[in-house]
Amino acid sequence: MKPPTETDLLPDSAEAAAVENPAVGIDQSAGNFSYNMEYAFDAGTGLSEDTIRYISSVKKEAPWILEFRLKALKKFLSMPMPTHWATKDLENIDFQKIRYYLSQGQKPKRTWDEVPDDIKKTFERLGIPEQERKFLAGVEAQFDSEAAYSNIKEIVSKQGVIFVNSTEGLREHPELFKKFFGKVIPTGDNKFSALNSAVFSGGSFIYVPPGVKVAQPLQAYFRINAENFGQFERTLIIADEGSEVVYMEGCTAPKFSTSTLHSAVVELVALKGAKIQYITVQNWANNVFNLVTKRGIAHEDAEIKWIDCNIGSRLTMKYPGVVLKGERARGEVISIALANDGQHQDTGAKMIHAANNTTSNIVAKSISVGQGRSTYRGVVHIPKHLKGCKNNTECDALLINTNSRTDTYPAISVRGDKNSTQHEASVSKVSEDMIFYMQQRGLTEGQAMSLAVNGFINDLARQFPMEYSVELKRLIDLEMEGSVG
Amino acid sequence: MSQLEIKNLHVSIADKEIVKGLSLTIKGGEVHAIMGPNGTGKSTLSKAIAGHPDYTITSGEVLLDGVSILEKEADERARAGIFLAFQYPSEIPGVSIANFLRAALQARLADGEEIDASGYYKRLYAKMDLLKIDRKFTSRAVNDGFSGGEKKRCEILQMAMLEPKVALMDETDSGLDIDALRIVADGVNTMRSPELGVLLITHYQRLLDYIVPDYVHVMYDGRIVKSGDKTLAHELEAKGYDWIKKELANAKA
Numbered sequence: 001m002k003p004p005t006e007t008d009l010l011p012d013s014a015e016a017a018a019v020e021n022p023a024v025g026i027d028q029s030a031g032n033f034s035y036n037m038e039y040a041f042d043a044g045t046g047l048s049e050d051t052i053r054y055i056s057s058v059k060k061e062a063p064w065i066l067e068f069r070l071k072a073l074k075k076f077l078s079m080p081m082p083t084h085w086a087t088k089d090l091e092n093i094d095f096q097k098i099r100y101y102l103s104q105g106q107k108p109k110r111t112w113d114e115v116p117d118d119i120k121k122t123f124e125r126l127g128i129p130e131q132e133r134k135f136l137a138g139v140e141a142q143f144d145s146e147a148a149y150s151n152i153k154e155i156v157s158k159q160g161v162i163f164v165n166s167t168e169g170l171r172e173h174p175e176l177f178k179k180f181f182g183k184v185i186p187t188g189d190n191k192f193s194a195l196n197s198a199v200f201s202g203g204s205f206i207y208v209p210p211g212v213k214v215a216q217p218l219q220a221y222f223r224i225n226a227e228n229f230g231q232f233e234r235t236l237i238i239a240d241e242g243s244e245v246v247y248m249e250g251c252t253a254p255k256f257s258t259s260t261l262h263s264a265v266v267e268l269v270a271l272k273g274a275k276i277q278y279i280t281v282q283n284w285a286n287n288v289f290n291l292v293t294k295r296g297i298a299h300e301d302a303e304i305k306w307i308d309c310n311i312g313s314r315l316t317m318k319y320p321g322v323v324l325k326g327e328r329a330r331g332e333v334i335s336i337a338l339a340n341d342g343q344h345q346d347t348g349a350k351m352i353h354a355a356n357n358t359t360s361n362i363v364a365k366s367i368s369v370g371q372g373r374s375t376y377r378g379v380v381h382i383p384k385h386l387k388g389c390k391n392n393t394e395c396d397a398l399l400i401n402t403n404s405r406t407d408t409y410p411a412i413s414v415r416g417d418k419n420s421t422q423h424e425a426s427v428s429k430v431s432e433d434m435i436f437y438m439q440q441r442g443l444t445e446g447q448a449m450s451l452a453v454n455g456f457i458n459d460l461a462r463q464f465p466m467e468y469s470v471e472l473k474r475l476i477d478l479e480m481e482g483s484v485g
Numbered sequence: 486m487s488q489l490e491i492k493n494l495h496v497s498i499a500d501k502e503i504v505k506g507l508s509l510t511i512k513g514g515e516v517h518a519i520m521g522p523n524g525t526g527k528s529t530l531s532k533a534i535a536g537h538p539d540y541t542i543t544s545g546e547v548l549l550d551g552v553s554i555l556e557k558e559a560d561e562r563a564r565a566g567i568f569l570a571f572q573y574p575s576e577i578p579g580v581s582i583a584n585f586l587r588a589a590l591q592a593r594l595a596d597g598e599e600i601d602a603s604g605y606y607k608r609l610y611a612k613m614d615l616l617k618i619d620r621k622f623t624s625r626a627v628n629d630g631f632s633g634g635e636k637k638r639c640e641i642l643q644m645a646m647l648e649p650k651v652a653l654m655d656e657t658d659s660g661l662d663i664d665a666l667r668i669v670a671d672g673v674n675t676m677r678s679p680e681l682g683v684l685l686i687t688h689y690q691r692l693l694d695y696i697v698p699d700y701v702h703v704m705y706d707g708r709i710v711k712s713g714d715k716t717l718a719h720e721l722e723a724k725g726y727d728w729i730k731k732e733l734a735n736a737k738a
Binding site: 431432433434436437438439440441442443444445447448451452454455456457458459 | 535536537538539558559560563564568569571574575576577578579580584585586588589590592593626643647
């Protein structure tokens with residue numbers, strides 16, 4: 001290796017980044033901006049019991065919650081990093097350099113006019129108030145640790161639907177909250193669910209009463225604004241018997257040079273005959289470690305569907321799951337992941353069959369661009385004593401460049417002879433001939449790539465609400481623009 | 486009226502010279518047929534003109550309306566008016582013909598200009614009616630699972646929508662039964678106009694019964710060795726290519 005020269009020591013940071021990672025230079029999305037905030041509440045840097053006592057005290061929590069948090073911290077500290085199966089990149093997270101709680105206050109505003117200017121501007125730039133007017137039944141907008149805005153249309157609240165952030169949920173609906181909280185995903189499920197259980201703040205609490213079908217989606221938007229920050233929202237959705245709800249979440253963060261941690265826990269409970277659809281379109285900046293645990297319990301005749309779209313982040317590890325607890329319960333995971341240079345999308349699904357005649361369906365599509373890496377991990381478990389259970393798993397990977405990488409780790413255990421499963425996997429590459437064909441029709445190489453990728457996920461994107469599939473297409477176009485030349 | 490001039494063109498693939506000094510001028514309104522045995526460089530010629538990255542033009546010139554296109558990328562050549570009807574068109578899973586053509590037309594507009602959707606569909610349906618193509622066709626993914634005939638029909642529809650100045654048709658007749666061949670030929674005949682020059686690359690005389698050329702050229706060993714009118718094609722059909730080879734050998738000797 002050559003010794004450093006003067007120019008090496010004085011890098012033009014933008015130029016250096018562009019050479020190292022061509023994707024850095026492009027406008028990843030409208031999300032790359034931040035405001036200098038004065039935070040009224042700040043737990044400081046690093047993690048200790050004091051951090052947790054601080055968070056709990058500013059939230060004025062009941063003693064059992066503090067207890068829960070402190071126990072979780074112990075659990076977190078005692079658990080090893082899961083690097084024996086997951087990427088070593090996890091070791092680069094320095095938990096003592098992260099800020100665990102930043103907020104302007106614990107009570108979200110009910111109108112945008114009351115929201116502080118910079119925060120309001122942030123969400124306006126992301127188009128949230130406009131979407132709310134157009135097609136949403138309710139919106140929660142979280143800025144760093146707490147929701148800055150949370151509102152639900154009157155027509156929906158009159159039906160008895162509760163849609164608040166988790167801080168309010170714990171305070172105002174403790175009985176309901178406590179009954180289901182931490183029951184789907186126990187604290188010690190994994191190291192990051194333990195961390196979340198210790199320092200959680202924000203996220204949504206939703207309760208849909210029996211038989212109520214919420215006509216329009218409820219949406220939460222998670223925005224990280226601060227550098228060196230960790231966002232740990234906690235979402236709990238309970239759909240009572242025969243009810244239906246669609247929940248959508250979007251996430252962005254500005255691009256900082258230091259890493260940011262996002263580690264959420266999302267628990268869904270679909271009681272008898274209920275339907276929950278949970279849609280995520282995340283577009284984290286590529287310095288974000290996105291380590292999220294998502295799981296639902298589907299009771300008799302209930303249905304839980306995860307639609308999970310992962311674009312951006314440095315490392316995403318996320319395997320939405322459904323525990324099929326009641327007879328005839330149905331679980332589905334539709335997953336799209338796009339890994340660009342410097343990104344690793346380690347995603348998949350878990351289906352745990354625990355009753356007769358339950359069915360699950362997993363369709364996962366990943367796209368690896370440049371040196372991007374995508375990994376599929378799936379678990380399907382059907383024990384021997386059950387009958388009439390069915391699983392279908394399809395995972396398809398698309399490689400854009402010759403140095404792109406994909407790995408698949410499916411683990412399907414189907415015991416007994418009264419159950420069935422089918423598994424299909426494919427890896428394809430965008431061929432030079434295909435690109436030439438499209439270029440010969442007048443599309444640039446970048447446009448051709450974009451179209452090929454959009455075609456690859458088209459059958460899944462069609463299952464999204466219109467506004468989200470348009471957003472997804474736009475994000476893919478932006479990612480693919482930087483992938484050629 | 487447009488004009489494509491190919492001047493003393495030499496083309497190599499991986500250092501092997503395939504086209505060895507070919508000259509040809511195609512004017513708007515003209516249909517030229519290039520015939521010849523397999524492996525004489527017919528397909529190489531069309532792909533090199535279209536700008537396929539595997540083909541290196543080592544010398545010579547290709548001018549569209551007097552302007553060299555050789556420095557341009559394949560997509561720029563396409564937008565300038567060169568259309569290649571592929572012998573083996575690629576499949577594009579998940580992308581409907583309608584969306585693909587829309588993207589191709591959108592790529593021809595200036596930045597910030599948006600294609601008018603209703604006008605686009607009106608025009609697309611008019612072209613489909615003209616070419617007797619079923620409306621359902623354009624909602625299918627481009628060439629995905631298509632029969633040979635459907636693929637070629639898809640090429641013809643794209644050509645009709647993109648309205649090129651010059652169409653290079655590479656073995657358009659290969660893999661077609663007689664009905665499909667007639668449909669494709671009818672399509673090309675419908676599009677014949679002073680605005681369009683056509684280069685038909687074919688192995689067989691058969692296609693030329695349906696698309697009657699103004700000129701017929703015989704390509705052999707990377708060059709055009711004989712040119713004539715449509716009667717030359719009939720002569721080739723009757724005598725085979727050996728006759729040309731012998732004539733060449735005699736000329737050399």
